[in-house]
Amino acid sequence: MSVIIVANLVAKAGQEELVEKTLLEAVPAVHDEPGCARYSxxxxxxxVGHFVMVEKWASENDLQSHRGGIAMAKVGKVLGDALAEAPSVVVLDALPAGDLDKGAL
Structure with missing residues (x-):
């Protein structure tokens, strides 16, 4: 069963460009990680400084590998002092309904 994540990251004033650049640079590397079905x-x-990442992982194990992976280590190192608060991360259970292409991630 896949795992859906919605993460909110808020940049400190004056750090918006750094946060956006760092997150955008991480996306291609994360796309290549095992089990990544969506990372947008x-x-x-x-x-200008409130970012939302929508993720879909094939499994909980894939998500855990991502969290401990090289891309997230780099993001954490660069953004350690650039965020106004700790990221807010919500893990979701899908409740598919209707057209499965439209009713679930």
Whole structure:
């Protein structure tokens, strides 16, 4: 069963460009990680420093490997002092309904 994640990251004032650049640079590396079905970066509409990452992993093991992987270590090192607060991470259980292509990630 796949694992869905929604992570919110808020940059400190003046650190918005660094946070965006760091997250964008991590995306291709994460896409190559085993079990990554989705890793897509978004910015909260009307903001410059509130980012939302939507993730889908094939398994909990794949997610754990991602969390301990090289890409996340680099992100953590660069963004350690650039975020206004710790990332808010929500793990979701899908409740598919209707057209499965539209009703689930």
């Amino acid at each position: 970066l978004h910015r909260k509409k009307g903001t």
